[in-house]
Amino acid sequence: MYIVIVGAGGIGRRLTEIALEDGNHNVIVIDKDKERCEEIARKYDAIAICADTTQEEVLNESEIQKVDVLVATTDDDATNLMVVSLARNKGVKHLISVVNQEESKPMFLEKNVKMIRSPDIVMARHLFKAIKHPNVEDYMAVGAHAEIIRLPIHPKSKLSGNPIMKAGFPQKCMIVSIERDDKLIIPTDDVELFEGEKVTVLAHLDQIDKVVNLFIK
Numbered sequence: 001m002y003i004v005i006v007g008a009g010g011i012g013r014r015l016t017e018i019a020l021e022d023g024n025h026n027v028i029v030i031d032k033d034k035e036r037c038e039e040i041a042r043k044y045d046a047i048a049i050c051a052d053t054t055q056e057e058v059l060n061e062s063e064i065q066k067v068d069v070l071v072a073t074t075d076d077d078a079t080n081l082m083v084v085s086l087a088r089n090k091g092v093k094h095l096i097s098v099v100n101q102e103e104s105k106p107m108f109l110e111k112n113v114k115m116i117r118s119p120d121i122v123m124a125r126h127l128f129k130a131i132k133h134p135n136v137e138d139y140m141a142v143g144a145h146a147e148i149i150r151l152p153i154h155p156k157s158k159l160s161g162n163p164i165m166k167a168g169f170p171q172k173c174m175i176v177s178i179e180r181d182d183k184l185i186i187p188t189d190d191v192e193l194f195e196g197e198k199v200t201v202l203a204h205l206d207q208i209d210k211v212v213n214l215f216i217k
Contacts, residue, residue, distance in 0.1 A: 002026045002066050006053045006083050007073035008036035011098060011119065015073065016046050028062045054082045064090045072097040075118075077104040084113050133212050137198070148176065148202050154216050155195040165189040170210045173203035 003019055005012045008031035019025050027046040030053045031037050037048040051058040053072075064070075070087045072080035072095075080097045081104070087095055088111055099105055100118040108115050129139055138150040153159050159167050164175055164187055178185040179198040185191065193199070203211050 001068045002063075003028070004059075004062050004064070004067050004070045004087075005029045005073060006071065006080070007031055007075075008033065008040050008048065009073065009075065011073040012071075013040065015071065016040060016044050020044055020046065030058065030062065054079060054086070056086055059083075059086055059090060064092060067092050069094040069096065071095075074098070075100055077101055077107075081107055081111070084108070084111055088112075133208075135216055136212060142202065146202060146204050147208060148200060149208065149211070150198060150200045151212065151215050152198050153193055153195050157195065157215050159193045159214055160195040161192065163190050163192050167193060168214060169201075170203075170207045172207050173201055173211055176200040176202050 003025055005015055005019075005027065006029075008016075008029050012029060012031070013036075016027055016029055019027050027044070028049065029037070029040045029046055030049045030051060031040075032050065032052050034050050037050040040046055040048040049058065049061060051061070053059065064087065067087070070084065070092050072083045074080055074083075075098075077100050080099070084095045084097050094114075095111070096114045096116060097108055098118055099108055099115045100120070105115060126139075129136065133149075133151075135154070136149050136151045140148045142148055169175070175187050177200045178187050178191065178193070179200075180194070199215070201211055
């Protein structure tokens with residue numbers, strides 16, 4: 001795959017590393033910062049171009065007609081939007097961009113760009129989840145209306161010793177898996193739950209609090 005990454009900051013640098021570890025990908029990184037480009041060229045088997053990607057000729061230099069995916073990772077939405085717009089005009093079909101401000105989203109939607117939330121936003125949301133539900137070990141949003149959460153069963157939880165069908169789970173939620181010792185169980189309603197097990201649950205957002213409360217003391 002031929003990948004162009006715009007921005008050699010923390011996100012772009014890490015993305016370069018992951019893409020190269022994944023396999024036989026051709027990666028070009030473009031950034032205005034000379035030191036960043038030199039670091040990319042020194043550390044990774046990637047081409048680094050020190051230039052302003054909002055200039056059309058810079059994308060031409062990256063052989064844009066061969067590009068499978070272009071990813072804009074800078075912390076400036078205006079720059080990212082300009083880059084993906086130019087790439088779209090050049091015929092790049094798959095465009096991905098970090099979006100740093102919520103109010104910028106409609107402009108990227110108009111360009112049919114796959115949007116990735118700013119890491120700052122993602123981290124802040126993750127931290128708030130940890131504050132609100134400290135016993136939840138991991139979570140993942142599923143669209144705008146549901147989440148997958150993973151959490152252990154507290155020793156004094158009323159879940160312990162009960163089969164799933166009698167555990168009192170609210171509607172609009174489903175147990176996806178149970179981690180028991182070194183086994184992963186895909187449960188049925190008659191499977192019993194025990195303290196210390198880690199359970200992954202898919203739940204509607206308005207049921208998350210109720211689900212979490214079942215697992216704690």
